[in-house]
Amino acid sequence: MFNLISRNPYFNRSHSSFIRLKSTLIPRLSDLISNPPSFNQSLRVRGWVNKTRKHKKTSFINISDGSLSLWVQIVVDNDLVDPDLLKNLKIGCSIEVEGYLEDPNSENSFNSKIENTSIVCSKNGVGLIGSVDNDYPLANFRLLNDYIRSLPTLKHRTGRVASLFRLRSALDYRLHEFFQKENFIKTNPPLITTSNCEGGSEIFQIEKTLDAKPKLSHFFKDDSYLTVSTQLHLEALSMGLGNVWTFSPSFRAEESDTRRHLSEFWMLEAEMAFITDVRQLTDFCEKMLKYLARTIVENKTDQFMILDDLFGDHSRRTDEEKESALAAINKVHSLEKFPVVTYTQAIKILENSSEDFKFGKPQWGDDLKSEHEKYLCEKVYDSPVFVINYPKKLKPFYMSVNSDNNTVACFDLLVPGVGEIIGGSIREENYDLLKAEITRRKMKAKDLEWYLDLRRFGSVPHGGFGLGFDRLIRYFGAAGNIRDVIPFPRVQGKCPA
Template sequence: MKMNKIINLLSRNKSENNIEVYGWVKTFRANRFIAINDGSTILNLQCVIDFEKTDKSVLKRITTGAAIKVIGDLIESQGSGQKFEVKVNHILIIGDSDPDLYPIQPKKHSLEFLREKAHLRIRTTTFNAVMRIRSVLSFAVHDFFQKKNFFYINTPIITGSDAEGAGEMFKVTTQNYNTNNDVKEDFFGKETHLTVSGQLEAESYAMGLGNVYTFGPTFRAENSNTTRHLAEFWMIEPEMAFFNLNDNMDLAEEFIKAVLEKLTLKCEDDLLFLNNRYLNEQKNKPSNQRSEMDLIEKINFVVKNSFKRISYTEAISILKNSKPNKKNKFKYKINEWGVDLQSEHERFLVEKHFKCPVIIYDYPTKIKAFYMRVNDDNKTVRAMDVLFPGIGEIVGGSQREERLEVLKKRMKELHVDENELWWYLDLRRFGSVPHSGFGLGFERLVQFSTGMSNIRDVIPFPRTPQNASF
């Protein structure tokens, strides 16, 4: 007998006898109605058991969280809410679940509580939906780039370079704590860290393969306990040879729209559930903090609108003259050109001023990384950020600096060690070409797509300061 997935059973167009299905018990009502779920869909399958013909010892073991096997007949449901149900002919308890100990009982649990039970929270409807969406988005990323003939490359997790120049890196060592051993005696013979980005290595492969992308874990030793930061997260980083900044912006817009559109086509039931959850969450917020759009409207807002492109200088002018700035409503007031934009400024531009996603380009040199191409004005670089409703920046990228002497000058200004990045400079010595790329934090995309308010709830086992459980 063939095992069936619930998603396939519920999509059938006719009844069928003698089917076999496995799942975990969500609820057991009136000693008769068992709701089970196997993770294939947000929808539960109702299994109707004849308790008078079932051993009482078996009935007692049908508890929330228990794993069961059901053999029965798939019939049209007598009740509302589901198309089909299963009339149980035989039931087998595969794994018991003690109701006095199992923490994920059928009641409302706080997200804080569920983070402490991260190994079991996937059994809840919310996390089931979030992780299915994460999976679909992940596949959509690969699908987009593969169809465009990009090559997927795996960049090192352990590195001797700091791509961001931020210095917030996890050290990798085999030496004991509190020792002053020579670093040359360490495993790699030099100071090494967990990577903050695969960009620099991806650039080197773009110089031979043309168009490449990475999609892997990255790490930041940033001591931030916020709803927006993780110590371990996944980054999508394409790098393209012979691409200028406009090509880069075109690709970023096309990419984001494609993966979100795939999501709306593949995850309708999950999105409807999360949309209702999002609306209920918004009701509990002060009126001035509520979103003007629901979750599905926000996704369609990105998919169906053309992205507005403005220079950093234009953005500063708009913000400086805006009502919130003049009335001191911004937490960080815009007084002068050259300041870094905050999320509140980015969201104002997207949600209030342009009412569409925004790409800001040509940022001041002083607030951007060493590898970004310097413009002819020597004041700005060919950087770009993509801004979304609800969160602000979701993508950061640039045309990379392909001129050797200019790059060396920038590295010196920002105290980046040439000796450490000798190989990166070599890319400018041998067949250098204009090239561009961008980075997108995958969890930020999942957070946007699911409406979850805390980024710790869109990755299976979040890594944050003072927390590396599971």
């Protein structure tokens, strides 16, 4: 037995012998709040002004730096700072402050709560980094969401949108953590492809401009597109690496101007080798979402950085948004098991309902509309719900057909307030069956030869899924519009900045 670790002298050192490097960055306000320095200890912070109150002897400046929704109050003795600088401080300008953390229990303290932490400014301790013009769009305290959406380069400076972006960052990190613990290998499939995974026409084709003239030319030998899904390449990678996953943008030329759709969106996709049952996929996805909810609810760091960020007074979110977000997180965390219903059972539930659907009640073989999905998860189950075994005519070519020869081994996860956020299936591993389905659908078999060949070279049962990450953020963050949860949203007719 080889002891590789003992051969490396660095592994034989005690932990204390390693050099611990001190950060060269100025601490962020989140560091100041979560791990405050000693009172009266000199410190320096930077941030953007979001409120000023100027009195005869003392001025108060509230600043934030984007690391959390809470602001820090700067207490300024007017006699110790350039009066012209104080006069010209406006909402949105960036400043640097030197001073010390005030003891909230001191006799002359300006506050007594940690969330209103005060820094007492030193002499000449306020410095202007960047000024703002008089037409700064976010100068008003209360702004309508539609107006904020029209400012893609500035919207993240508002408390509500910033809290959603921080939630996005936190869940991104936790998903990486989850897949690492599940022993998956993270891969990076291409975003440019010659294969149309979903088989539809809503794709962006790539062409090259010649000498900046309108004439176009193929850059690659064959037609190529921005990927709708990396699934086919993930399947190839799983045939040798086992359980693999990726997290990357996807593109769809949808002509849908709704609160649910984007032309560029982020997908988490995973493929697992040697699985045969769609319930293995649903159980894994449920475990993944429960992991996210559990870390938010039970982890003290996440409680502070996410829950207070989403629900605190500084988040500028409505009470309805706060209640919806908290309900979503708690429901996923506390529910013993997500309900599972077959497509056939779902159709019967919808047919027997008294709901007046805009698009009418679906019949077997019809695709479920958004209103049907929301009815199931919001009014029937009041929780996330898996719908499995859809008719094969509604789903892409690569899904494994069930024994009834009418349905495929697939699932959609529907959640309240959003609808579908995850879709997945067992993939067809038999070469002859897969080729026959490609032929039946009159697809270009030549473009998929490499994909078919995977079935000739040691094929195994396998399956996978795709999670719409932006929709997940919308669900846990109770965001009414998906354009609020992603920087610089791309939709038909709109590609700002």
